[in-house]
Amino acid sequence: MKITDGLGHISNWAAHGLAMAGKGNPWGGTSGGSGDGSDDGNDSGDDSGDGTDGETPADKPRGPRNPWLPGGGEPRRSAGIEDIFRHRGPEGPRRGGGGPGFRLPDAPGGRSWFPLAVLAIIAVWLGFSMFHQVGPKEEGIVTTFGKYSRTLQSGLNFTAPWPFQEVYVQNVSEIRIDNIPEGTGQKLMLTGDQNLVDLSYIVRWNIKNLAQYRFQLDDPAQTVRETAEAAMRASVGERKLNDVVSGAGRADIEQAVKTRMQDILNSYRAGVTIQGVEIRKTDPPKEVEDAFKNVTAAQQTAESYVNQAEATAQQVLARAQGDAVAFDKVYAQYKLAPEVTRRRMYYETMERVLRETDKTIVAAPNVTTYLPLPEMQRGAKQQASTPPASGDQQAGGQ
Amino acid sequence: MEQIWQTHKASIIAVGVAILALLMCFTVVPETEEAVIVRAGRPDPQVVNLYKPDQPLSHPGAGIVFRIPFYERLVRIDRRILNVDMEPQTVLSTDQLRLNVDAYARYRIIDPVKMVQTAGTLDTVETQLSAILSSVVRQELGRRSFASLLTAERGTTMLNIRRKLDTQAREYGAKVIDVRIKRADLPDGTPLQSAFDRMRTARDQEAKTILAQGQKNAQIIRADADAKAAKIYADAFNKDPKFYDFYRAMQSYDTVFSNGAEGSSAIILGPDNEYLKQFRGKP
Numbered sequence: 001m002k003i004t005d006g007l008g009h010i011s012n013w014a015a016h017g018l019a020m021a022g023k024g025n026p027w028g029g030t031s032g033g034s035g036d037g038s039d040d041g042n043d044s045g046d047d048s049g050d051g052t053d054g055e056t057p058a059d060k061p062r063g064p065r066n067p068w069l070p071g072g073g074e075p076r077r078s079a080g081i082e083d084i085f086r087h088r089g090p091e092g093p094r095r096g097g098g099g100p101g102f103r104l105p106d107a108p109g110g111r112s113w114f115p116l117a118v119l120a121i122i123a124v125w126l127g128f129s130m131f132h133q134v135g136p137k138e139e140g141i142v143t144t145f146g147k148y149s150r151t152l153q154s155g156l157n158f159t160a161p162w163p164f165q166e167v168y169v170q171n172v173s174e175i176r177i178d179n180i181p182e183g184t185g186q187k188l189m190l191t192g193d194q195n196l197v198d199l200s201y202i203v204r205w206n207i208k209n210l211a212q213y214r215f216q217l218d219d220p221a222q223t224v225r226e227t228a229e230a231a232m233r234a235s236v237g238e239r240k241l242n243d244v245v246s247g248a249g250r251a252d253i254e255q256a257v258k259t260r261m262q263d264i265l266n267s268y269r270a271g272v273t274i275q276g277v278e279i280r281k282t283d284p285p286k287e288v289e290d291a292f293k294n295v296t297a298a299q300q301t302a303e304s305y306v307n308q309a310e311a312t313a314q315q316v317l318a319r320a321q322g323d324a325v326a327f328d329k330v331y332a333q334y335k336l337a338p339e340v341t342r343r344r345m346y347y348e349t350m351e352r353v354l355r356e357t358d359k360t361i362v363a364a365p366n367v368t369t370y371l372p373l374p375e376m377q378r379g380a381k382q383q384a385s386t387p388p389a390s391g392d393q394q395a396g397g398q
Numbered sequence: 399m400e401q402i403w404q405t406h407k408a409s410i411i412a413v414g415v416a417i418l419a420l421l422m423c424f425t426v427v428p429e430t431e432e433a434v435i436v437r438a439g440r441p442d443p444q445v446v447n448l449y450k451p452d453q454p455l456s457h458p459g460a461g462i463v464f465r466i467p468f469y470e471r472l473v474r475i476d477r478r479i480l481n482v483d484m485e486p487q488t489v490l491s492t493d494q495l496r497l498n499v500d501a502y503a504r505y506r507i508i509d510p511v512k513m514v515q516t517a518g519t520l521d522t523v524e525t526q527l528s529a530i531l532s533s534v535v536r537q538e539l540g541r542r543s544f545a546s547l548l549t550a551e552r553g554t555t556m557l558n559i560r561r562k563l564d565t566q567a568r569e570y571g572a573k574v575i576d577v578r579i580k581r582a583d584l585p586d587g588t589p590l591q592s593a594f595d596r597m598r599t600a601r602d603q604e605a606k607t608i609l610a611q612g613q614k615n616a617q618i619i620r621a622d623a624d625a626k627a628a629k630i631y632a633d634a635f636n637k638d639p640k641f642y643d644f645y646r647a648m649q650s651y652d653t654v655f656s657n658g659a660e661g662s663s664a665i666i667l668g669p670d671n672e673y674l675k676q677f678r679g680k681p
């Protein structure tokens with residue numbers, strides 16, 4: 001019974017290399033057993049003693065001789081491994097079988113460990129190099145002796161083990177982001193009108209063709225950065241400062257840089273898709289920031305001039321309209337009774353005017369009256385020219 | 399195990415040696431490399447995994463290559479697009495302005511045999527190309543005015559540089575795929591400062607222009623309003639200019655002489671005054 005168990009185990013491992021790695025436990029179990037030594041040894045000794053009679057004779061001649069003696073026929077490696085294991089069970093007890101119970105556990109433990117370790121290494125190697133889990137966003141490239149053979153899609157994939165085939169897995173659909181410049185430093189670029197602009201931007205890209213990405217360029221990621229730099233500088237150099245700084249110009253530049261980069265990278269067969277270029281900021285260099293602020297201030301001031309003028313214009317127009325309407329209304333009444341209205345208006349106005357003023361009525365036509373005109377004129381002059389002493393007072397009084 | 403080892407020691411060793419020897423006969427040329435077989439010091443014209451533009455991938459050349467150990471030596475050369483970086487340097491344009499230029503070139507070895515013969519290693523090629531790139535860039539850019547370096551003409555400049563570099567690179571079995579200017583900056587110090595000054599004065603000028611424009615616009619708006627008002631007045635008053643004259647005179651007297659008007663005025667009325675017509679009792 002034990003023998004068959006062991007065999008079953010082994011064949012399982014050989015078949016499913018990966019599964020083996022997961023089943024580390026059986027190993028641990030055995031190792032623990034070997035450390036204890038006596039118990040395991042005794043049990044196995046007894047059991048095998050019973051079982052060997054029936055089965056070992058058949059195995060024995062076939063097992064050890066076949067793989068090694070004929071000079072490695074067809075499946076040299078697999079045969080060897082199988083045999084080693086086939087004999088782990090039976091051989092141990094048989095060899096020690098004759099001897100005392102003490103030697104039994106030591107000898108088989110020491111002997112059979114080496115092949116087990118070899119098998120473990122082989123199993124791990126097979127497991128890691130034959131089974132490849134490719135994630136949902138990933139793709140893998142299989143190379144057979146360094147030569148590209150196929151591209152793996154997401155899922156569990158099988159390849160030949162390591163020295164024969166190798167797999168290179170990369171995240172393909174993930175969008176990589178390059179911040180240029182990194183950090184917060186100032187990055188000055190020359191514009192077409194020989195001005196400088198402080199510009200920073202983001203490039204988003206992903207891998208379109210993993211094989212090209214892997215095999216065509218020495219350092220693809222670096223290439224993308226350098227291409228971005230070259231394309232951005234070329235595009236900014238074609239435009240004037242104001243276009244670069246303004247919103248509409250930015251969108252243009254982003255588009256131009258994207259196309260340009262894609263063209264360059266396509267010509268390299270880089271296998272890269274530029275998803276987008278976003279300008280984060282376009283600022284004047286900090287050395288001339290004040291001057292730029294002055295321009296903004298001037299724009300505001302100019303706008304306020306216009307606003308004021310518009311306000312005045314509204315007043316003037318409203319006034320004119322009001323006056324015109326008022327005249328129209330009065331005129332309509334005047335038309336109904338011109339003479340009376342005219343006189344009425346005349347008298348009313350005179351009333352208001354003469355009520356307020358000093359009146360002098362000169363009745364006699366031929367009498368020359370003395371008018372204090374010089375005094376009046378002097379007063380008027382003082383008002384106009386504001387002489388030192390009294391001028392202030394008068395002006396204040398006015 | 400031990401028995402097997404004991405009895406077949408010799409044959410096991412022999413098999414081992416045979417396997418080793420066999421392994422030495424084979425070598426792997428990966429997809430990213432091309433290899434020149436140097437046979438007793440002379441390179442074989444048949445290059446392993448030679449790059450062909452129309453066969454970018456899965457080229458049959460890559461993979462296991464057989465060679466005779468010791469007699470044949472494999473020189474491996476990167477098959478990918480490689481990078482030559484130029485040392486950043488100052489270029490003097492025709493109008494005596496200085497510009498710090500940083501460029502790069504991308505190239506690929508297309509004739510590995512020639513490369514092995516002339517340069518030997520890729521490092522040599524890179525060093526040589528870098529030096530050539532520097533001088534070609536300085537030459538080409540130095541032939542242009544500063545402004546044209548910044549504008550679209552840069553495209554043709556780049557083409558020229560590429561062509562020149564390419565001719566040189568062919569000597570090393572390399573093909574230049576692309577040359578680009580990464581950076582073109584004003585050198586620190588005076589040139590940068592004067593550029594800033596220029597920008598500043600340009601901004602000042604712009605600010606003043608904007609202010610003047612604002613004033614102009616304001617004036618126009620006012621004049622426009624005045625003109626419209628005049629038209630409104632004219633349209634209204636033109637219906638009866640005589641009445642307007644009277645009407646307006648009344649308003650004017652009100653404004654000038656009546657309550658709230660500035661200064662106290664004295665009015666001397668002559669006996670013939672129209673207002674005193676009734677006062678005098680004469681109709």
